[in-house]
Amino acid sequence: MSARTVTSLTNPTVKAVRALHMRKERDETGLFVAEGLKTVIEGVETGHAPKILLYGQGAADHPLLQNAIRATLQARGEVIEVTQDILAKVSRRDNPQAVVGVFPQVFRPLAEIDPAAAPCFVALHRVRDPGNLGTIIRTADAAGCGGVILVGECCDPWSVEAVRATMGSIFAVPLTMATEAEFTDWRAGWPGSVVGTLLSAEVDHREAVYARPVLLLMGNEQQGLTPDLAALCDVNVKIPMRGRADSLNLSVATGIMIYAATG
Template structure:
């Protein structure tokens, strides 16, 4: 039965389970993840997703959005838990924590459920390692109107606390899919638009690429870039020119440049 209760002990089993969501093993076992902040939770509510658990600090200021979050959490079978500041600090691992935290269900989109025509641009990422990069890319994909983000092979967990934090709420708006290299290559063969990747050895400028809607932008690992087999799956590989001393761009920045180039005029 959904209800509201108070917890003051750090050794409480519920609090220990929420704290454990900083670890991938716990997220995988429960199929949940941790989100921080009222604005973030408001994004989820607007998109029809309610928390399993809503942790509210005793000193949280009254706010209409907080009232809504409480009501919708309880109405949908979730639990509202009033906690101390010490618990918020331990759960968030921050000295100055948000006064509202929430546990949500993870959601992945199967490759076969992707509808390419639903958006002018999609993003696929190979072996991304940095959670901040991944979260920023998801946020950028949302801002650019992309249909979703596909994670190929061993990518960082999109539901890690760091990645979720970097999405600024876009984790609820952008579909995330996972695929092995073999699964992706088989699925890519049915892609109806252009597949464009970035490589340092490419000869085409990214601005001159023939982006054919829907475009699939394929980006590689932060250190090594696209592997040869995935580069070979592209209709075209392009480069973003470096005019200064830096020899490369941060992956999230490069992906942002590519998706806006692909969606220009879309």
């Protein structure tokens, strides 16, 4: 098997990649789209070979792309050189990346999480914004967190918007999905501190005592932590607001808390 050239938007593989913009298609196939050579290489270097690799005309000589092509072919994936028009349609952008990879989704079950593997893990309850989710995954990667747990009905971490925001960290940070009931049962065995954030909390996040490993539990963008989940926390803390703004963006607040817990 080797690379081939496709110029038609009606090609079945091109149509299949375009369809992955829809969550239904991602859920049914277990695949997702990653755009850009940097992100694709992050996948390859962490042991995730593309199922499909599309690249633009004239890009084939880049040494990093050559690595991605080899990894794809070794894994019996499909490598296709495509036109700029196809790249634009696949990514739904006027100025698309020159490389697009299709990868399998990977989730880690709750039971396989090893709390001792990292100083901090992040749990997000019903996060709604894919940009927030992707940024949190990227921050968790930067801080050396052991994983991100999605609790309840969350936005799709494999959407193009979320994957873009991770800047490649989607491949480095293990993801777990759980219902509220599953998370509640599993949390009972957590060996360190479970920490939440609440606007009504009295403890400053800089003054709290964090017993590692820390399980950081964050609520969604609109409502914050529900009373039931706040009750699961050993301590709830606040991030002081000194100006007129009465709250922070979820990804910013989570970043502050990650570094408070790991600093």
